[in-house]
Amino acid sequence: MPGKWDWLKDELRASGLAGATPLVIRFISGRLRGADDLAKCALCPNMCRHACPVGIVDGRETTSPAGKTRAALLLRQGRLQPTLENVSPLYTCLSCNACSVWCPFGFSVADLVRPVKEKAAGGGSIFKEFREVFENLEKHGYVYGEPKREDSGLHGDLLYLRGCTLREKQPGVAEKAEHVLEELGYRPFTIDEACCGIPAYNLGNTRLFKRVAEKQAEKINSSGAGIIVASCPSCVYAYRVLYPKHGVKINAEVNHVAEFLEGRLKGFKGEGRVVIHNPCKLAFALGKPKALYNTLSSVEGLTVREPRRSGGETFCCGYGGSAVPRLNPQLARRIALERGVELTEEAETIVTACPTCKLAFESNGFKVLDVMELLHSFTSG
Amino acid sequence: MPSAVAWPENTFEVQEIVKTAYGNSIPVYAFGGGSGVLGGTVPEKGGIVVDLKRMRSIRLNEEDMVVEAEAGVNGYYLEKYLNSKGYTLGHIPQSIYVSTLGGWIATKATGQFSTKYGGIEDMVLGLEAVLPWGSAVTLPPHPRTSTGPDLRRLFIGSEGVLGIVTRAWLKTCILPEERVLLSYVSETFEEALESVRRILKRGAKPAVVRVYDEVETKRHFYMFEEAYGRIMTVIVVEGDSGIAGAERRIVEEEFRGRMLGEEPVKHWLETRFMVKEASEFAPLGVVFDTIEVSVGWSRAMSLYRSLVEAVRAVKGTLFASAHASHFYPQGVCFYFTFAGVPRGNPEKYYNDVWEAAMKTTFENGGSISHHHGVGRQRRSWLKNELGPAFNLLKKVKTALDDKGVMNPGNMGL
Numbered sequence A: 001m002p003g004k005w006d007w008l009k010d011e012l013r014a015s016g017l018a019g020a021t022p023l024v025i026r027f028i029s030g031r032l033r034g035a036d037d038l039a040k041c042a043l044c045p046n047m048c049r050h051a052c053p054v055g056i057v058d059g060r061e062t063t064s065p066a067g068k069t070r071a072a073l074l075l076r077q078g079r080l081q082p083t084l085e086n087v088s089p090l091y092t093c094l095s096c097n098a099c100s101v102w103c104p105f106g107f108s109v110a111d112l113v114r115p116v117k118e119k120a121a122g123g124g125s126i127f128k129e130f131r132e133v134f135e136n137l138e139k140h141g142y143v144y145g146e147p148k149r150e151d152s153g154l155h156g157d158l159l160y161l162r163g164c165t166l167r168e169k170q171p172g173v174a175e176k177a178e179h180v181l182e183e184l185g186y187r188p189f190t191i192d193e194a195c196c197g198i199p200a201y202n203l204g205n206t207r208l209f210k211r212v213a214e215k216q217a218e219k220i221n222s223s224g225a226g227i228i229v230a231s232c233p234s235c236v237y238a239y240r241v242l243y244p245k246h247g248v249k250i251n252a253e254v255n256h257v258a259e260f261l262e263g264r265l266k267g268f269k270g271e272g273r274v275v276i277h278n279p280c281k282l283a284f285a286l287g288k289p290k291a292l293y294n295t296l297s298s299v300e301g302l303t304v305r306e307p308r309r310s311g312g313e314t315f316c317c318g319y320g321g322s323a324v325p326r327l328n329p330q331l332a333r334r335i336a337l338e339r340g341v342e343l344t345e346e347a348e349t350i351v352t353a354c355p356t357c358k359l360a361f362e363s364n365g366f367k368v369l370d371v372m373e374l375l376h377s378f379t380s381g
Numbered sequence B: 001m002p003s004a005v006a007w008p009e010n011t012f013e014v015q016e017i018v019k020t021a022y023g024n025s026i027p028v029y030a031f032g033g034g035s036g037v038l039g040g041t042v043p044e045k046g047g048i049v050v051d052l053k054r055m056r057s058i059r060l061n062e063e064d065m066v067v068e069a070e071a072g073v074n075g076y077y078l079e080k081y082l083n084s085k086g087y088t089l090g091h092i093p094q095s096i097y098v099s100t101l102g103g104w105i106a107t108k109a110t111g112q113f114s115t116k117y118g119g120i121e122d123m124v125l126g127l128e129a130v131l132p133w134g135s136a137v138t139l140p141p142h143p144r145t146s147t148g149p150d151l152r153r154l155f156i157g158s159e160g161v162l163g164i165v166t167r168a169w170l171k172t173c174i175l176p177e178e179r180v181l182l183s184y185v186s187e188t189f190e191e192a193l194e195s196v197r198r199i200l201k202r203g204a205k206p207a208v209v210r211v212y213d214e215v216e217t218k219r220h221f222y223m224f225e226e227a228y229g230r231i232m233t234v235i236v237v238e239g240d241s242g243i244a245g246a247e248r249r250i251v252e253e254e255f256r257g258r259m260l261g262e263e264p265v266k267h268w269l270e271t272r273f274m275v276k277e278a279s280e281f282a283p284l285g286v287v288f289d290t291i292e293v294s295v296g297w298s299r300a301m302s303l304y305r306s307l308v309e310a311v312r313a314v315k316g317t318l319f320a321s322a323h324a325s326h327f328y329p330q331g332v333c334f335y336f337t338f339a340g341v342p343r344g345n346p347e348k349y350y351n352d353v354w355e356a357a358m359k360t361t362f363e364n365g366g367s368i369s370h371h372h373g374v375g376r377q378r379r380s381w382l383k384n385e386l387g388p389a390f391n392l393l394k395k396v397k398t399a400l401d402d403k404g405v406m407n408p409g410n411m412g413l
Helices: A006-015 A022-028 A037-042 A053-058 A065-076 A084-091 A098-102 A109-122 A128-140 A164-169 A171-183 A198-202 A206-222 A233-245 A257-261 A280-285 A291-297 A329-344 A355-362 A371-377 B011-023 B075-084 B101-107 B189-201 B214-220 B241-254 B263-271 B277-284 B297-312 B346-363 B379-386 B389-400
Strands: A158-161 A227-230 A253-256 A273-276 A303-305 A349-352 A367-370 B004-006 B028-031 B048-051 B058-061 B066-070 B124-130 B136-139 B164-171 B178-186 B208-212 B231-239 B287-296 B317-328 B331-340
Touching: A006 A022, A006 B214, A006 B317, A022 B277, A037 A065, A037 A109, A037 B277, A053 A329, A065 A084, A065 A109, A084 A109, A098 A280, A128 A198, A128 A206, A158 A171, A164 A171, A164 A355, A171 A367, A171 A371, A198 A206, A198 A233, A206 A233, A227 A233, A227 A257, A233 A253, A233 A280, A253 A257, A257 A291, A257 A371, A273 A291, A291 A303, A291 A349, A291 A371, A329 A349, A329 A355, A349 A355, A349 A371, A355 A367, A367 A371, B011 B028, B011 B048, B011 B124, B011 B136, B011 B164, B028 B164, B058 B075, B066 B075, B075 B101, B101 B164, B178 B189, B178 B241, B178 B263, B189 B208, B189 B231, B189 B241, B189 B297, B189 B317, B208 B214, B214 B231, B214 B317, B231 B241, B231 B263, B277 B287, B287 B297, B287 B346, B297 B317, B297 B331, B297 B346, B331 B346, B346 B379, B379 B389
Parallel strands: A158 A227, A227 A253, A273 A303, A273 A349, A349 A367, B004 B048, B028 B048
Antiparallel strands: B058 B066, B066 B164, B124 B136, B124 B164, B178 B231, B208 B231, B208 B317, B287 B331, B317 B331
């Protein structure tokens, strides 16, 4: 079979210009990678704009996906000074990675701009809105300040991790999740868990992320757990993808609840009609766009609806990525409202599998349940 | 650079901006997805850019099969909305992920499925526009109307020089029940074009027809060895199964070439939005662009051959190639691609290629733009294209925009 670039080699020969294009020759023969990824993205006409919740709802060029990478490129080249105003577009990103699905190169804008954010943050360009998070993580390893001490069970066959938001804001969900896991025949236990560190990672402080990650990994590994089930898809992403990238090891097999339950709900009976909001981290970063749908579809008697933008085209709730709800809460709210309205066209009750998504919809007046809350309502408990 | 950017959220806010601009003789540039390739929204004289992307409400009237949408709605968002209700607009330009409804109307755009569904001008039933002095005018949607000159057409393709389109009512179609994928290999470009002409003469309207010349067949379909160095044609027939079945039969009866099956069409469907050239080749010092023109059947091959030859003759050109991308019983749109590595000034090389292409188009009786519009890149040739009618356009512009505030300089106006 002819090669991808054979046509161009033929044309170069015919034009007699092969000698005038050493870079092209090296590129098509695989000896040159071409422009670096950030520049490639910055040169793109925004072919992922439609998938970016910020791009769609904010509607500004500066915060469009390629707008962010253009700003990052100019900062990297020193053509823009790393002032807070100039770095703010880089933080107007939900880190949902929806862009990567549509990118011909598979780029994630959040990943492309991260080194520029880190450099700017290292030079002191840190928003005051982030300082509290950093201080809490430094001091307590927990986003919300000093956590309440808890007795660790350390007994059971499955470690259930809640994540900071669920532990702090939605403790009832955790109890229900444990009950559901028990109903399914497991003996879940919890630990006095700390933060996975992902807020620091999202906010451009990778050094802090690594320190928090090491402590958290130590706690998790010392529990002796072989299987972990977590309610927060961002935590799972951190444990499964980011930790290994940064040399931190979790010994256990890590699962998100939606993927863990897939195929385990045979005989589970329910009722009513719900619409699912697929968390972006689960769909894109963990590559499980159908996990929540498959899980709930297996509940007998439950009608599960999907919104217009579903599965691999899900739309972030607006509160992801740690930065937007802190720097631009109005934008976060507008995105949540847009998504909430779209979801409730299908059913009154939204079901999701992410504490942040639940928080986003709940705080904007929508009726929303975590998947474990819904399942718990179908159990005898 | 503009002095200001505004993000209105409704027509009233657009009116307020335009009134202020008019009152102070400040230029105004309507802006959508920014995917135009001819600089039609470049604020070359400073002023206010009116970014319409926050105006994106959609309302579907299923009984009338009409969708009402604001100008800033993203193309893919609109199509996806319609699909979820069982409809399609049938307007699928390569820019659909980026572009907006307002941009489609402003540039008189067309999409990949145009042979069946038509261009945007065939879809717009009504529209609302803000005029240069800030008043809004609504031309309501009707299935057809015989009430004087069609004022909607005044705004379709007006590229922001006569006003700002803020809302439109568009025809919708039922999502196709059946989709048939067909592909053929031909020995010559002419032979393949002739086959398509016969199909259209019989009244069949395949949604997609694309015929690639030898270079582009090698470039886009290199994995299909049987086609390498020959001519690839991909065809999509879709619609009600009865109609699609009849159209398929006509295609199969009239196309003289070797059938290659569904795979090349699937490959095209999967890769048609992968725009990588600017990212990959611009940093290597390659000047890369596309030029689309239209021409009647009688001079189609002559225009194709002479234009490729004319571009290749510009010093520094690496390649020039084309595919026929849109078809009519009367003629065809050729979509040329060129790349070059100029020794001297890249801008000069770029303009020389454009000059050669436009000149050749005129010599062969073609139109210098099929669907990208005029913008700033093509403005110097518009006068030649329109002849004395250019003065008519200028008079219309002056009558509507006496202060010249709407996108000044665009289209040479």
